[in-house]
Amino acid sequence: xxxxxxxxxxxxxxxxxxxxxxxxxxxxxxxxxxxxxxxxxxxxxxxxxxxxxxxxxxxxxxxxxxxxxxxxxxxxxxxxxxxxxxxxxxxxxxxxxxxxxxxxxxxxxxxxxxxxxxxxxxxxxxxxxxxxxxxxxxxxxxxxxxxxxxxxxxxxxxxxxxxxxxxxxxxxxxxxxxxxxxxxxxxxxxxxxxxxxxxxxxxxxxxxxxxxxxxxxxxxxxxxxxxxxxxxxxxxxxxxxxxxxxxxxxxxxxxxxxxxxxxxxxxxxxxxxxxxxxxxxxxxxxxxxxxxxxxxxxxxxxxxxxxxxxxxxxxxxxxxxxxxxxxxxxxxxxxxxxxxxxxxxxxxxxxxxxxxxxxxxxxxxxxxxxxxxxxxxxxxxxxxxxxxxxxxxxxxxxxxxxxxxxxxxxxxxxxxxxxxxxxxxxxxxxxxxxxx
Amino acid sequence: xxxxxxxxxxxxxxxxxxxxxxxxxxxxxxxxxxxxxxxxxxxxxxxxxxxxxxxxxxxxxxxxxxxxxxxxxxxxxxxxxxxxxxxxxxxxxxxxxxxxxxxxxxxxxxxxxxxxxxxxxxxxxxxxxxxxxxxxxxxxxxxxxxxxxxxxxxxxxxxxxxxxxxxxxxxxxxxxxxxxxxxxxxxx
Numbered sequence: 001x002x003x004x005x006x007x008x009x010x011x012x013x014x015x016x017x018x019x020x021x022x023x024x025x026x027x028x029x030x031x032x033x034x035x036x037x038x039x040x041x042x043x044x045x046x047x048x049x050x051x052x053x054x055x056x057x058x059x060x061x062x063x064x065x066x067x068x069x070x071x072x073x074x075x076x077x078x079x080x081x082x083x084x085x086x087x088x089x090x091x092x093x094x095x096x097x098x099x100x101x102x103x104x105x106x107x108x109x110x111x112x113x114x115x116x117x118x119x120x121x122x123x124x125x126x127x128x129x130x131x132x133x134x135x136x137x138x139x140x141x142x143x144x145x146x147x148x149x150x151x152x153x154x155x156x157x158x159x160x161x162x163x164x165x166x167x168x169x170x171x172x173x174x175x176x177x178x179x180x181x182x183x184x185x186x187x188x189x190x191x192x193x194x195x196x197x198x199x200x201x202x203x204x205x206x207x208x209x210x211x212x213x214x215x216x217x218x219x220x221x222x223x224x225x226x227x228x229x230x231x232x233x234x235x236x237x238x239x240x241x242x243x244x245x246x247x248x249x250x251x252x253x254x255x256x257x258x259x260x261x262x263x264x265x266x267x268x269x270x271x272x273x274x275x276x277x278x279x280x281x282x283x284x285x286x287x288x289x290x291x292x293x294x295x296x297x298x299x300x301x302x303x304x305x306x307x308x309x310x311x312x313x314x315x316x317x318x319x320x321x322x323x324x325x326x327x328x329x330x331x332x333x334x335x336x337x338x339x340x341x342x343x344x345x346x347x348x349x350x351x352x353x354x355x356x357x358x359x360x361x362x363x364x365x366x367x368x369x370x371x372x373x374x375x376x377x378x379x380x381x382x383x384x385x386x387x388x389x390x391x392x393x394x395x396x397x398x399x400x401x402x403x404x405x406x407x408x409x410x411x412x413x414x415x416x417x418x419x420x421x422x423x424x425x426x427x428x429x430x431x432x433x434x435x436x
Numbered sequence: 437x438x439x440x441x442x443x444x445x446x447x448x449x450x451x452x453x454x455x456x457x458x459x460x461x462x463x464x465x466x467x468x469x470x471x472x473x474x475x476x477x478x479x480x481x482x483x484x485x486x487x488x489x490x491x492x493x494x495x496x497x498x499x500x501x502x503x504x505x506x507x508x509x510x511x512x513x514x515x516x517x518x519x520x521x522x523x524x525x526x527x528x529x530x531x532x533x534x535x536x537x538x539x540x541x542x543x544x545x546x547x548x549x550x551x552x553x554x555x556x557x558x559x560x561x562x563x564x565x566x567x568x569x570x571x572x573x574x575x576x577x578x579x580x581x582x583x584x585x586x587x588x589x590x591x592x593x594x595x596x597x598x599x600x601x602x603x604x605x606x607x608x609x610x611x612x613x614x615x616x617x618x619x620x621x622x623x624x
Contacts, residue, residue, distance in 0.1 A: 218605055221565030229565065264601060283606075286564035287496040288532045298567060301624050368497070372624045373571050374608040376601050387567065387606075394564050 067162070073125070073135040083149050096127070096134065102150020105172070107136065110272065110382045111340060114140065116147045116172045147172035204427045207251045208244055208419065209271035211281040211377065212237040213387075216261025221286035223399035229284040230259060232402055236390060237282050239412035248420055268380040277426075278351070278419065279385035281377050284402065286394035293395045294366030297356040298387040299348040300341045300379060301372035340382045347384035351422050355388050358418040362410060365391070384422075388415065483507075487518050487584040490576040490619075491526040492534050496569055498622035499534075499576060502526050511587060515551055516544045518580050534569075534576035536562035542597060546588065550612045551581050554594040563604040570607045575619050582615035590614050 068078045076096070080087055086099040096107045105116035107127040113120050114127070121144055125137040138155070141162060146153045152165040212234040214220035220229025234256070241252040253274045255267040262270075271279040285296065341348065352370045360367040378385045390411050391398045401407045485508075488501040504521050508514040519541055525533035535555075539562065542554040563573060578591040590612035592599070601610050618624065 214605055220605065264605070283567065285566040285568075287566055287569045288492065288534070288564055289494060289496060291494075292496045296568060368568075371568065373567060373606075375567065375606055376608040376610075377606070379608065389567060392566070394566070 069138070070135070071130075072138055073130060074138065074140070076127075076134040076136065079136075079140075079145070083145070085148060098148050100148040100150065103147050103172075105144045105148050108340070108382070109134075110275065112343070113340075114144045116144055119172060121172065144172060204423045205248070205250045205277045205419070207253065207274050207276045208278045208280070209253045209255065209274055209276040210237045210241055211255040211267050211271075211279065213281055213283040213377075215256045215259055218261060221284055221393045223393040223402075224290070224396055225399060227393055227399050227403055229286075229393055232284050232393065232408070233282045233390070234259070236408050236412050236415075239409055240282075240415050243412060243416040244419060247416070248423060250423075264376045265380065267377055268385075271385070272380070272382050276383050278422070279378075279381050279383055280355075280415070280419070281375075281385075281387040282415075283387060283389050284391060284393040285389035286392060290395055293392045293398050294368040295356065295359045295363065295391065296368045296389040297352045297359070297370050298373050298375055298378075298389070299352040299370070299385065300345065300381075301374050302342060302345070340380050341378055341385060344382070344384045348378075348386055351384050351418070352386040352388075354421050355386055355415065355418040358414045358421070359388070359390070359411070362414040362417070363391075390415075485514065485584075487514075487580070489518065489522055489526075490534075490579040490583075491522070491531040492569075492572045492576065494530055494532050496532060496566075496572065499572060499579065499619040500531050501620070502528055502531060511585060512544050512546050515546070515553070515581055515585060515588070516541060518584060519544065519553055519555075519577060522576060522580055534573045535559065538562055542594075549587070549589040550592055551585070551588045551590075552592045552594060553577060553581065554597055557596040559595060560600075560604055565604050567606040570602070570604045571624075572619070573603060574607050574609055574613070575616050578613050579615045579617060579619065583617065 066078065067082055068075045076087075076098075079085065080098070083100060088097045088099070089095065095109070098105050098107070103116060105114055107114055110126050110128055112123045112126045114123060123137050123143065124139050127134070127136050127140075129135075142153055142155055149164070152171070154163040154165070155161070156163070212230070214230035214233070216230075218230065220233070222228055237254055238257075241254060244250050244252045253270065253276070255270045256262045267281070268279070349370070349372075356367065356370045359365065375387055378387060391402050393399050393402060485506045487504055487506055489504055490499045491502055492498070493500045504518070506514050506517045506521075508517050523535045523537065523539055523541070525535075525537065536559065539559045540556045542556060543552075544554070545552050559573075563570065574593065577593065581591045582588050592612040593603070593609045594600075595603070599610060601608065603609060616624065
């Protein structure tokens with residue numbers, strides 16, 4: 001009998017994270033106070049301001065051009081040209097830096113988080129490509145733009161015009177990573193829904209990234225008769241790829257297609273850069289004792305204390321710095337990487353539970369449960385992500401089965417069924433919802 | 437004159453006796469006055485200390501405790517001893533080891549609330565390799581150190597003197613980690 005532990009595990013994970021944060025409230029309050037003091041020093045000079053109307057209107061004064069607003073979003077191109085910004089895109093193509101006279105900010109494709117001056121702000125929608133154009137939601141103009149152009153920016157109540165004041169420095173309405181709990185509670189209450197990753201999110205999965213674990217110098221687990229995890233999981237992943245492409249018609253990208261080494265962060269980056277709608281890392285299990293057997297499916301756990309202890313102290317030093325460059329904050333970038341999966345944790349938990357259910361049902365194996373753990377390969381994934389352990393290679397009788405082509409085929413089919421179910425829910429608009 | 441010699445001999449004898457007693461006291465710490473009860477790093481831990489080692493249960497689902505008595509003169513040496521006992525494995529049949537036997541401790545040091553436990557890199561190759569087994573290995577070490585030595589808030593695991601992202605490709609160990617006693621119940 002399958003027990004669905006997902007919602008219980010999920011709420012406990014967040015609860016623990018919140019509790020750890022609460023224990024550090026005092027420390028956080030001191031930092032926040034310091035940040036507030038720093039932010040209130042924004043000069044206001046309305047005498048010489050430029051007004052920009054938000055309906056593709058020409059702009060007078062120092063910023064000729066127009067801002068193209070479409071469905072509450074603004075094309076990055078028009079922001080860049082109106083405010084004469086410089087841009088730089090990182091080599092993987094999933095980060096965009098905007099640089100102006102006042103400083104810079106960094107946007108991550110598919111993420112609502114924007115980084116500047118050692119802080120991050122949460123936009124109402126992600127920075128993303130819509131109809132082939134990169135765009136940001138309206139609140140980018142007031143939350144992040146001031147820090148880039150070094151001028152205050154105010155929007156009128158009707159969202160009709162934008163007042164760009166002169167002034168020596170614009171503020172960045174960001175917070176430190178200690179606001180993680182506020183962000184998490186948004187997601188828990190379901191008020192924040194990750195926005196469409198394109199124009200047709202309710203048409204189901206388009207790109208699935210499968211990650212055969214290990215490879216090259218990383219063999220992974222080894223069975224007593226010589227079965228090597230990296231070979232086994234590649235074989236199962238390839239079978240699953242074929243099923244998904246033929247029967248579900250989705251595009252499937254493998255993080256490796258043969259026996260070579262791929263770094264853990266690189267695997268997640270492949271998923272992000274392919275704009276995957278789903279990420280599944282396929283592994284074979286092992287234990288110290290040979291008798292252990294069964295199936296496990298994982299999704300990422302969050303430990304707020306980890307974020308804070310190692311990084312917050314250093315963030316504190318950087319947050320108050322005068323230099324506004326986003327590039328000076330590799331630590332914040334690390335936090336953004338850590339937090340990326342948080343947006344999708346509901347969907348990840350729900351999907352992990354479907355995978356586990358399907359495996360246990362069709363393989364008639366021992367259910368070792370859906371679990372949360374700090375798995376390095378899932379950190380930074382900006383889509384629902386899971387890691388599945390398809391049986392214990394360290395158990396001699398499971399090892400023999402795992403070597404059989406027919407057994408691998410059945411495992412791949414069980415994983416296919418879970419992805420197919422998830423896809424159906426996605427089309428119905430139910431994925432990751434309706435749970436406490 | 438005889439009296440003077442007698443008095444001299446008496447004083448000499450008394451001095452020799454006093455010296456002998458002092459030497460005896462030093463050799464047998466149980467007899468002398470108790471050492472100051474310092475708690476800081478490097479403080480003497482001459483009293484035997486009971487610690488709970490975190491091994492795994494037979495099914496590899498959760499961590500489980502087994503007690504040991506340690507006697508080490510310093511915090512760092514106590515941690516060293518506790519980790520050595522972890523590597524040696526459990527005595528109870530019902531428990532399972534969490535670290536391959538051939539792993540050795542390169543060094544243990546303590547600074548600013550963080551204990552650095554540096555193990556030989558063969559921990560990566562000799563580890564069985566499952567996600568949960570790796571999680572139990574990592575937290576058997578971390579919990580054993582944080583839960584027995586109150587001076588330690590976090591543990592940074594090192595392999596061959598260097599930080600690594602993971603031990604065997606799954607669990608993040610890139611930064612100093614706090615303990616997770618929930619693993620005694622099999623929960624993260």
